[in-house]
Amino acid sequence: MHFSNLFHQFGELTVTGLAQGAIIALFALGYTLVYGVLRLINFAHSEVFTVGAFTAVIVWGGFGLNQDSPTPGLGGFVGYLLIGLVAAMAASAVTALVIELVAYRPLRRRNAPPLAFLITAIGASIAISEFVGVLTHRNNKGVPRLIKQEEVFPFLDGKVTDLQIFIVVVALVMMVGLDLFINRTRLGRGIRAVSQNPDSAALMGVNKNRVISLVFLLGGLMAGVAAIMYLLKIGNVRYDNGLYLGVEAFAAAVLGGIGNLRGALLGGIVLGLFENYVAGLFATNWHSVGAFVLLVALLMFRPTGLLGESLGRARA
Amino acid sequence: MSEPHVESTEWEDEMARQRVDEPIRTTIGEPHEEASADARPDRPTAGAPLLEVDDVTLRFGGVVALDGVSFTIGEGEIFGLIGPNGAGKTTCFNAMTGIYRPTSGEIRFGGQRVTGLRKHEITCMGVARTFQNIRLFPEMTALENVMVGADAHHRSSVLSALFRLPRYRREEAEGREKSLRLLEFVGIRHRAGHVARNLSYGEQRRLEIARALATDPKLLCLDEPAAGFNPAEKEELLQLIRDIRDTGVTVLLIEHDMRLVMGVTDRIVVLEFGKKIAEGTPAEVRDDPKVIAAYLGVPADAA
Amino acid sequence: MTTTADTPSKPQKAAPPQGKRGGGLRGRLDNLPTPARWALIVLVLAVAYLLPYAGDVPIIGPQVVTQGIDWPTALFNISYYVLLALGLNVVVGFAGLLDLGYVGFYAVGAYTVALLASGDSSFGTKWVWLATIPVAIAIAMLSGLILGWPTLRLRGDYLAIVTLGFAEIIRITADNTPHFLRGDQGFAGIPHPPGKHADGTPIFGVRDATPYFWLGVTVIIIVVLALRNLERSRVGRSWLAIREDEEAAEVMGVRTIKYKLWAFAIGACVGGLGGVLFAGENGFVNSAMFQLQLSILVLAAVVMGGSGNMAGAILGGALISYIPDRLRGTKILGTDAYEYRYLIFGVIIILIMIFRPQGLIPSRRRALELKDRAKEVAPQ
Numbered sequence: 001m002h003f004s005n006l007f008h009q010f011g012e013l014t015v016t017g018l019a020q021g022a023i024i025a026l027f028a029l030g031y032t033l034v035y036g037v038l039r040l041i042n043f044a045h046s047e048v049f050t051v052g053a054f055t056a057v058i059v060w061g062g063f064g065l066n067q068d069s070p071t072p073g074l075g076g077f078v079g080y081l082l083i084g085l086v087a088a089m090a091a092s093a094v095t096a097l098v099i100e101l102v103a104y105r106p107l108r109r110r111n112a113p114p115l116a117f118l119i120t121a122i123g124a125s126i127a128i129s130e131f132v133g134v135l136t137h138r139n140n141k142g143v144p145r146l147i148k149q150e151e152v153f154p155f156l157d158g159k160v161t162d163l164q165i166f167i168v169v170v171a172l173v174m175m176v177g178l179d180l181f182i183n184r185t186r187l188g189r190g191i192r193a194v195s196q197n198p199d200s201a202a203l204m205g206v207n208k209n210r211v212i213s214l215v216f217l218l219g220g221l222m223a224g225v226a227a228i229m230y231l232l233k234i235g236n237v238r239y240d241n242g243l244y245l246g247v248e249a250f251a252a253a254v255l256g257g258i259g260n261l262r263g264a265l266l267g268g269i270v271l272g273l274f275e276n277y278v279a280g281l282f283a284t285n286w287h288s289v290g291a292f293v294l295l296v297a298l299l300m301f302r303p304t305g306l307l308g309e310s311l312g313r314a315r316a
Numbered sequence: 317m318s319e320p321h322v323e324s325t326e327w328e329d330e331m332a333r334q335r336v337d338e339p340i341r342t343t344i345g346e347p348h349e350e351a352s353a354d355a356r357p358d359r360p361t362a363g364a365p366l367l368e369v370d371d372v373t374l375r376f377g378g379v380v381a382l383d384g385v386s387f388t389i390g391e392g393e394i395f396g397l398i399g400p401n402g403a404g405k406t407t408c409f410n411a412m413t414g415i416y417r418p419t420s421g422e423i424r425f426g427g428q429r430v431t432g433l434r435k436h437e438i439t440c441m442g443v444a445r446t447f448q449n450i451r452l453f454p455e456m457t458a459l460e461n462v463m464v465g466a467d468a469h470h471r472s473s474v475l476s477a478l479f480r481l482p483r484y485r486r487e488e489a490e491g492r493e494k495s496l497r498l499l500e501f502v503g504i505r506h507r508a509g510h511v512a513r514n515l516s517y518g519e520q521r522r523l524e525i526a527r528a529l530a531t532d533p534k535l536l537c538l539d540e541p542a543a544g545f546n547p548a549e550k551e552e553l554l555q556l557i558r559d560i561r562d563t564g565v566t567v568l569l570i571e572h573d574m575r576l577v578m579g580v581t582d583r584i585v586v587l588e589f590g591k592k593i594a595e596g597t598p599a600e601v602r603d604d605p606k607v608i609a610a611y612l613g614v615p616a617d618a619a
Numbered sequence: 620m621t622t623t624a625d626t627p628s629k630p631q632k633a634a635p636p637q638g639k640r641g642g643g644l645r646g647r648l649d650n651l652p653t654p655a656r657w658a659l660i661v662l663v664l665a666v667a668y669l670l671p672y673a674g675d676v677p678i679i680g681p682q683v684v685t686q687g688i689d690w691p692t693a694l695f696n697i698s699y700y701v702l703l704a705l706g707l708n709v710v711v712g713f714a715g716l717l718d719l720g721y722v723g724f725y726a727v728g729a730y731t732v733a734l735l736a737s738g739d740s741s742f743g744t745k746w747v748w749l750a751t752i753p754v755a756i757a758i759a760m761l762s763g764l765i766l767g768w769p770t771l772r773l774r775g776d777y778l779a780i781v782t783l784g785f786a787e788i789i790r791i792t793a794d795n796t797p798h799f800l801r802g803d804q805g806f807a808g809i810p811h812p813p814g815k816h817a818d819g820t821p822i823f824g825v826r827d828a829t830p831y832f833w834l835g836v837t838v839i840i841i842v843v844l845a846l847r848n849l850e851r852s853r854v855g856r857s858w859l860a861i862r863e864d865e866e867a868a869e870v871m872g873v874r875t876i877k878y879k880l881w882a883f884a885i886g887a888c889v890g891g892l893g894g895v896l897f898a899g900e901n902g903f904v905n906s907a908m909f910q911l912q913l914s915i916l917v918l919a920a921v922v923m924g925g926s927g928n929m930a931g932a933i934l935g936g937a938l939i940s941y942i943p944d945r946l947r948g949t950k951i952l953g954t955d956a957y958e959y960r961y962l963i964f965g966v967i968i969i970l971i972m973i974f975r976p977q978g979l980i981p982s983r984r985r986a987l988e989l990k991d992r993a994k995e996v997a998p999q
Contacts, residue, residue, distance in 0.1 A: 041776055043915075103969055112976030115711070119922040120972045122915050127965025134958055243911065247783060254780050285795045292784030299777055300769055413870055439872040453863035456856070464860045467853040468872025474881055477852035478845055484852065491853075531872050 006280045011156025013276040019164040019233060021272020022171035026226035027249035028256070028264040029178065030096070030219030036195040036259035037215045040114065043121035044099045046246025047128035048220050052092030052227035053237045054132055057141050059087040067142025067236070077146050081228070084146075089224030096220030099124050100213055125243070133239035140238050143231045167229045174225055175265050178218065182261065191215060195259070248275075248288065251295050257305030266306055270294075365427075366391045366566050367412070367443075367535055372421035374404075374411055374590075381407045383590040384421070389535065394557060394567045396577040396598075399587035400610055405570045406448055408587065409539055413445050414438045426534070439468055444533035446524040448540045448570075454513035458504060458523050461512050462495035465530030498526040502556060518549055522556075529560070536560060537568045542576050554580050574611070578602065586610065667836050670694055671829045685941075687948025687957055691828035695900055697940040698835025699893045704920040704936030705842055705929060706889025711918065712927035712982070713855060714882035715862030716771075717779040720786030721917055724887040726909040727762045727789065728894025731755035733806035733904045740806060741798055748810045748899045752892075759891025760884045767883035771876060786914055793906035805905025809898050823899070831900040838896060842889055843929060849885070850929075858882055862927075923971050925978025934979055942967060 006013070027049055034042040060066075060080065072080060103120040147166070151159040182188035193201035194211045202208050230245070231237060248271065256267025271291050278290025298306070367389040374382040382404045389395045397405050410416045412423055414435040423430050430438050444465070453461050470491065472484035499505040502522040507515055515523060521541055528536055538557070542550045550573070557580055561567050571577045577584060578598040586594040586607050594604045601607055651659065671691045674684040685693040707721045734740045735751045770781045793800040812834060814822035822830050849855055857878040860868035869875045898904050916939050924935025943960040951959065971979065 035776070039776075041779060106973045107976055110973075110976050112972070113926075115717075115922050115926055116972050116976040118717075119919050120969050122919050123965045123968030123972065125965070126912075126915075126961050126968065130959070130962035130965060134962060247780075247787070247911070251780055251784065254777055258776065283795065285791065289788050289791050292781075292788055295784060296769060296781055299773055299781065303773055303777065415866070415870070435866075435869040436872045436874050439870060445870060447867065451864050451867040453860050453867070455863055456859055460856055460859070463853075464856050464868065464873060465871050467856060470853055472853065474849070474854050477854050478848055480848055488852065527871060 002281060006277060008157055009280050012158030013280045014273060015155055015158055015160050015164055017273035017276035018269065019167045019272070020276065021252075021269035022168045023226050023229045023233065023268075024245070024249050024252045024272055025265045025268025026171050026174060026222050026229065027245060028253040028268050029175075029222040029261065031250050031253040032256075032258055032261060032264040033191075033215045033219045035253070037191060037198075037212060038104070038117075040104075040117050041121070041250065042099075042216075042219070043118060044103065044124040044128065045096070045219065045223065045249075046242040047125050047132075048092045048096045048099070048223045048242075049227050049230075049246065050129060050132055050237075050239065050242030051095040052088035052220075052224040053231055053242070054136070054141070054239075055091035056084040056088040056228055056231060057143055057237065060084060060144055065144040067144060069144040071145045071148050080144070080146055084228050084231075085225065088227045089221045092224035092227065093217050093220035095128070096216040096223070097213060100216040104212075105209070129239055129243060136239055138239060140236045142236045143234075145235065147232060163232060167233060170225065170229060171265075174222060175261070178222065179261055181218075187214060244288075248291060251291055255295055255298060255305055257307040260305070260307045263305055263307035270306070364391050365389070366393075366425065367568070368422075368424040369408070369412070370422045370424065372408075372411060372418045372423060374407055374416060375419045381590050382411065382418070385587065385590070385592050386421075387585045387592065387595060389566060389568060390583075391534075391566055392561065392564070393582045394561050394569060394580055396581035396584040397568060397570045397587065398572075398574070398577055398584060399593075401572075402589075403587040404590040405587055406539060407590075409445065409537055409568075409570060412438075412537065413443060436468070439531050439533075442532065442534035443537065444528035444531045444535070445537040446521075446528050446539055446541060448543065450517075450520050450524055452512040452520055452523060452527070455511055457509055457511050458499060458515060458519075458526075459492070459495055459508040461523055462498055462526050462530045463491050465527040466491040466494050468531040495526075495530055498529050499523075501529070501559070502526045503552075517544060521545075521553075525556070525560075529565070533565060535566045535568060537570070539570045540572055541569070542571065542573055550576055664840070668833060671832060685944045685947060687946075687955075688944050689828070691832055693941065693944040694832040695828045695835055696944060697937045698832055698839060699897050700917070700920065700940035701839055701933050701936035702835070702842065702893040702896065703890055703917045704924065704932040704939075705839070705846065706886045706893065707917050708921045708927070708929060708932035709846065709858075709889065710882050710886035711921050712932065713850065713858040713862070714879060715775075715858075716879060716882060717775050718782045718883075718886070718914075719779045719918065720782035720784065720914050721886070721890055722909050722911070722914040723766070723782075723786035723789045724759050724762060724890030725894040725897070725913070726786070726793070727759045727887075728755045728891030729898040729904045729908070730793070730800060730894070731758050731891070732895050732898040733809055734800075736810050736898075737806035737904075738808045739801060748812050748895075752895055755895045756888050756891050759887045759894070763883040763885075763887025764880060766887075767880045771879045771883070783911070783914070786909070787911060790906055790909050790911070793909065800906065802906050805903055807903050809902045809904065811902065812899050825902070828900065831896075835896055838892060839933075842892070843933075846885075846889075846929060854878065854881065859927075919968055923968060923978060925980040925982055928978070928980055928982035931978050931980040931982070939964075 027045075030045045030048060031042060034040060034045070060083070063080070063083070065080065071077075099121070103124040104117060107117055107120060147163050149161045149163045152162050152165060153160055182191055190201070190206045190211045191214065193204065193206050194208055198208060201211075226249075230241075249268070252267035252271040253264050254267070255271055256263025256265065271294070274294050275287040275291050279287040282290075302308075365388045369385055369387050372382055372385050373380065385404070385408060397408060399405055407416065411418050412430070414430065414433055414437075418431055421431075425438070425441055425443060428441065430441065430443070433441075453464065456464070470487045472481070472487045475481075476484040496505060496508060499508050502525050504515070504519050504522050504526070507519055507523075512520065512523060525536075525538070525541065541557075542553050545553060554576065557567055557569065569577065569581060581598055583596065584594075584598055584601045585592055586601060586604070588606075588610045593606045593610060594601050596604070671694060674680045674690055676683075684690040703721065703725060706724070707718060710716050710718045710721070732748065732751045732755050734742055735744050735746045735754060736748060738745060766782065766785050770778055773781060794802045796802065797804070811821065811823040811825075812831075816822055823834075824830075857868065857873045857875075860871065860873050861875050861878060865875055897908075917936070920935035920939040921932050922935070923931075923938065924933070925931025942964050943957075946960040946963060947955075947957040949956045956963070975981075
């Protein structure tokens with residue numbers, strides 16, 4: 001254990017943890033949204049992220065950008081970022097919808113037991129990630145450096161970079177937007193209705209299949225944003241990155257209280273921070289061990305996570 | 317260790333009903349307005365006290381579901397617990413069988429405290445129950461359902477099951493024999509090999525009773541066993557309840573149908589809004605003005 | 620329910636009791652007359668033991684055997700996957716506890732053997748393979764209890780992520796303890812099972828995996844017999860009751876925590892045994908062998924085969940090992956299908972679940988249910 005490490009790098013670890021937590025939180029939203037409505041772990045959500053990330057890499061590649069390209073100016077950054085975001089969000093959303101259509105809807109029609117859904121999701125996850133793996137020859141794909149990562153202001157022992165601020169702000173904006181959408185719009189009301197009581201919602205004329213598609217779509221959009229943030233932060237991506245990041249995102253969703261939107265945010269941030277502190281205290285490789293230990297310890301005292309379940313009560 | 321989320325839906329229903337029925341009562345310290353019911357000298361019970369509910373209060377958040385309820389069930393009785401919807405009957409049941417833990421007060425069974433014991437420990441002491449909304453093990457056969465109950469008193473270990481040791485084989489044979497006998501007793505032996513989910517509604521109710529009886533209870537608690545029955549089926553059920561009592565089992569009956577309760581019970585406690593408002597023989601309770609008021613529009617002797 | 624709801628059931632019109640069909644836990648086999656049953660069992664076992672020679676069967680044989688990997692090794696792989704599926708089936712199928720980190724127990728079994736028997740181990744004990752088995756099983760069961768104790772109060776999906784975390788913790792620990800579990804470098808020189816041919820060459824050598832497969836089949840048979848005893852007993856009934864309605868089970872006197880812990884411990888024991896076998900055959904163990912994907916594959920095997928049903932678990936376990944191995948060395952559009960093996964496999968999983976949501980061999984009670992329904996409709 002390196003307590004001195006933890007103390008000397010506390011600021012650094014905190015800032016990195018926040019940025020990482022923001023990405024995890026965006027990713028976690030997909031699990032939470034689907035769980036809130038279907039009470040299912042959407043195991044294939046990790047691949048929604050993967051497809052989004054690789055689509056952005058390919059699209060940027062189409063503009064002649066690769067990991068060796070020079071960092072563009074502000075205009076270039078905004079332009080390429082928007083292009084990447086649109087591509088990733090669209091690809092992720094389409095992937096999520098396809099997964100819903102292929103892996104979930106046929107089973108719903110057949111009234112399959114809950115475990116069957118998990119297994120088709122696993123099948124879809126394997127198939128998609130292998131497809132990407134084969135296409136990319138299982139190599140790391142580098143990403144153009146769109147932003148320089150310069151220090152904006154110092155924080156304790158470390159510094160806060162423009163990218164970190166950007167990631168946290170984008171994540172917060174997406175979160176607030178999603179929260180407003182769920183709580184203030186007619187479509188959002190449908191989601192809340194189905195998540196609270198699917199049967200009576202159906203009786204009240206809510207089209208359950210449409211709500212489910214919508215939830216997958218929203219989760220996909222968020223995962224697309226998470227993918228872009230991840231690319232900006234990490235700088236490269238591999239076909240199986242999504243799986244492991246997905247496990248962390250799922251853990252974050254559970255930590256905050258699965259099915260609860262604000263729980264996903266809180267869970268993501270807490271997990272990101274804790275992982276980084278553990279990494280500082282021991283070694284980088286142990287960070288996810290820390291995450292799981294935290295998860296177990298927390299669930300023993302709060303069996304339904306920090307904020308409890310339920311999409312419907314997200315306002316409370 | 318109590319799991320706070322357990323049974324939440326059932327409880328929420330109860331709470332919702334109470335909200336509709338009456339503004340929430342706040343404290344337990346209030347003097348009992350209905351003290352007269354308590355003050356009345358206790359009727360001689362049929363036998364030694366078997367179950368004593370002693371000043372039990374149960375609160376969920378701000379809602380008082382049971383408010384200082386006391387009564388005693390004597391050995392060998394058929395005891396009725398009645399009251400309008402949301403009066404706290406099922407809550408009372410759940411407190412007795414360890415699903416809820418009373419906020420204050422104590423429940424004793426055969427002189428021993430049961431509050432705070434785990435559910436299976438209470439069962440092994442001799443309290444068995446059925447559920448208002450049938451809760452069988454739907455994918456298991458009728459026989460297996462009853463055998464789960466019979467296993468409550470079995471001692472054979474996992475290892476003796478693994479190696480099929482003599483003790484395990486003896487208990488298994490006894491359990492099967494006993495379970496078939498009980499299925500015969502409740503009249504569904506011919507359905508022994510069918511999975512519970514495929515039994516008719518009436519058969520499922522009977523199967524629940526057989527499963528509860530298999531745990532060798534001294535006290536059998538039936539939660540609205542006649543719900544959804546037609547008059548002929550109710551008559552059969554009454555006979556079954558009397559038969560159960562005749563085997564020496566004390567019966568506690570929660571019921572909505574006044575006629576059924578009046579016809580079969582020895583003594584009755586009436587709950588309203590979580591408080592006891594009357595106690596006595598069916599005849600006494602029927603004439604009690606408070607009870608009549610509580611059941612306004614439902615005359616106690618409705619035929 | 621609707622078919623009989625309007626006809627009140629009376630004991631008088633009882634059909635003859637069907638005590639023989641009673642247990643319901645018994646496999647279809649039990650409905651056959653005894654001699655036929657035994658003949659069938661012997662036949663199945665004979666076929667199982669003769670599988671290494673499947674390539675010699677005319678016409679079908681060459682289609683069945685693997686091409687990119689030698690057939691006995693593929694068969695041995697099948698045997699430990701089947702063991703894993705059988706063990707996980709206890710946890711997921713019988714007791715209904717979702718375990719996404721089952722590979723953790725497999726790793727515990729394999730690493731215990733490696734630590735006690737390999738020359739690379741910092742313990743330096745260098746035990747023979749056989750001697751490590753009881754220790755490996757005991758430690759695997761212990762790890763099951765350690766995982767189960769704090770987590771069994773959690774509901775299904777929470778349990779899933781915690782178990783997944785457990786397996787990841789073991790893998791990451793292995794990855795990051797270069798002296799203790801030796802990460803990627805791993806343990807080499809793990810001794811093989813004992814025994815020599817008359818000419819002095821070892822039975823369990825490195826050239827031919829057939830004896831290992833036979834050993835695997837034998838272990839599977841023992842495990843199946845043991846699990847069958849448990850399944851039919853109060854233990855199996857308690858597991859099913861917990862799976863169906865945990866609270867009702869406890870109210871009926873089932874000690875739910877105890878039986879859930881037993882399910883974890885027994886599942887862990889079988890998983891550990893799989894690890895022991897694997898270490899004994901492979902002779903080498905490193906952290907790359909216990910990836911998250913393996914847990915997920917085994918879970919897919921259990922559910923695909925038919926959760927709660929041992930025949931299903933065996934079939935599922937065999938398929939998840941066989942399909943990718945069979946694709947190895949075959950050509951699809953001119954490229955080796957091995958590259959696409961998991962892609963194809965993922966699609967197969969989806970198709971199987973869509974067309975058979977209850978699994979390939981649905982648990983017997985499902986079948987029974989259908990029969991019941993047919994019967995109820997017929998006489999009325």
